[in-house]
Amino acid sequence: MLQPLLTSLLAQTDIVLSDKQQQQLVAYVELLDKWNKAYNLTSVRDPKEMMVKHIMDSLVVAPHLTGKHYIDVGTGPGLPGIVLAIALPDTQFVLLDSLGKRVRFLMQVKHALGLDNVTPVQSRVEEYQPSVKLDGVLSRAFASLQDMVQWCSHLIDDSGRFVALKGQFPDEELENLPAGTKFEQDISLDVPKLDAERHLIILSKD
Numbered sequence: 001m002l003q004p005l006l007t008s009l010l011a012q013t014d015i016v017l018s019d020k021q022q023q024q025l026v027a028y029v030e031l032l033d034k035w036n037k038a039y040n041l042t043s044v045r046d047p048k049e050m051m052v053k054h055i056m057d058s059l060v061v062a063p064h065l066t067g068k069h070y071i072d073v074g075t076g077p078g079l080p081g082i083v084l085a086i087a088l089p090d091t092q093f094v095l096l097d098s099l100g101k102r103v104r105f106l107m108q109v110k111h112a113l114g115l116d117n118v119t120p121v122q123s124r125v126e127e128y129q130p131s132v133k134l135d136g137v138l139s140r141a142f143a144s145l146q147d148m149v150q151w152c153s154h155l156i157d158d159s160g161r162f163v164a165l166k167g168q169f170p171d172e173e174l175e176n177l178p179a180g181t182k183f184e185q186d187i188s189l190d191v192p193k194l195d196a197e198r199h200l201i202i203l204s205k206d
């Protein structure tokens with residue numbers, strides 16, 4: 001049921017995934033559905049809806065990531081980080097959340113899916129110190145752009161990027177960026193079967 005849906009959604013994009021990657025995405029949705037009942041990981045309850053609103057919504061970011069080390073801050077149940085780690089197996093992802101039950105779920109997903117490129121971390125982002133140089137800070141449904149930059153600036157050096165997945169174009173948030181932050185790019189994202197505006201906002205240090 002989920003596999004044919006994923007195949008038809010992928011056919012509406014330029015994203016090509018192997019059979020193994022597709023099976024991993026289906027297995028992830030199944031785990032999300034199973035653990036959601038006990039852990040309340042997402043308000044989306046229908047696995048078919050998860051495939052559009054969570055999997056495809058995260059997957060469309062993959063072609064726009066450069067560099068090999070990212071952190072997904074406020075990742076919750078691994079969105080977009082788990083999906084991107086499946087799509088980009090040569091890129092490393094730290095998946096950070098302050099809530100223990102979400103990080104326990106991420107450990108379960110990492111082991112069940114054999115994702116060597118994923119490091120789940122339980123921490124408040126303000127307190128976390130990365131052990132390697134990161135190319136970018138990713139977020140989805142986490143915080144305003146101002147807060148993201150303020151809380152996460154210590155995670156990247158001057159060549160790093162902030163990459164935020166947003167709904168409507170965040171005019172007001174962009175007007176109030178902290179000093180020393182530069183707006184680099186707005187990429188409009190097209191998510192198959194999702195009738196909603198989606199933007200990938202890319203910021204850098206000025």
Ligand SMILES: C[S@@+](CC[C@H](N)C(=O)[O-])C[C@H]1O[C@@H](n2cnc3c(N)ncnc32)[C@H](O)[C@@H]1O
Binds near residue numbers: 076123124125126
């Ligand atoms: C609305 S959820 C979004 C989850 C996921 N990114 C998504 O798109 O579904 C926000 C998450 O950020 C986490 N969070 C909020 N403030 C945080 C902080 N200061 N440090 C780490 N995680 C934080 C919460 O625990 C929660 O899981």
